[in-house]
Amino acid sequence: xxxxxxxxxxxxxxxxxxxxxxxxxxxxxxxxxxxxxxxxxxxxxxxxxxxxxxxxxxxxxxxxxxxxxxxxxxxxxxxxxxxxxxxxxxxxxxxxxxxxxxxxxxxxxxxxxxxxxxxxxxxxxxxxxxxxxxxxxxxxxxxxxxxxxxx
Numbered sequence: 001x002x003x004x005x006x007x008x009x010x011x012x013x014x015x016x017x018x019x020x021x022x023x024x025x026x027x028x029x030x031x032x033x034x035x036x037x038x039x040x041x042x043x044x045x046x047x048x049x050x051x052x053x054x055x056x057x058x059x060x061x062x063x064x065x066x067x068x069x070x071x072x073x074x075x076x077x078x079x080x081x082x083x084x085x086x087x088x089x090x091x092x093x094x095x096x097x098x099x100x101x102x103x104x105x106x107x108x109x110x111x112x113x114x115x116x117x118x119x120x121x122x123x124x125x126x127x128x129x130x131x132x133x134x135x136x137x138x139x140x141x142x143x144x145x146x147x148x149x150x151x
Contacts, residue, residue: 002045005038024092027081036078043075046099053106063106070099096133100126 009026010016016026026035050067053059073094080088107123 002038002042005034005041009034009038022082024077024082024088027078028083032081036081038078040075040078043071043073043078043095046071046074050102057110059106059109063102063104063109066098066102066105070095070097070102073098097130100129104130 006023006026009031012031013026013029015021015029024035026032027039047068050064050071053067054061054064073091076091077088077095080091082088103126104123107119107126110119
């Protein structure tokens, strides 16, 4: 559902360009409710997934806590749009750092018990997401004591 709403929003947003805009730009136009409801829903679903994962798989709570905090960050990305500046950016950063980090740590805990292909793949994909974010982030944002969005 989340991707469907985001792709629908992209298709009806002629101004949107992957090269110019961040995905959050979809939350500040006429059909903002498509993007916002999608990320709010996904934040709730990720939180539920993390809780159920903790109940189903014996693992230490650290990665689950990171995943839940990241999911809550995603939820608030849908509440606070880009016009809120630092608040929106803080929640987006929480999501894009803590969720993959939680998945990596979860995978490492799982790998230490049962070396599985799926655990290794999810850890590598999460690590790639973090690395891509680190290298692409400075192009979009400046850090001067606090977060500010370049316009």
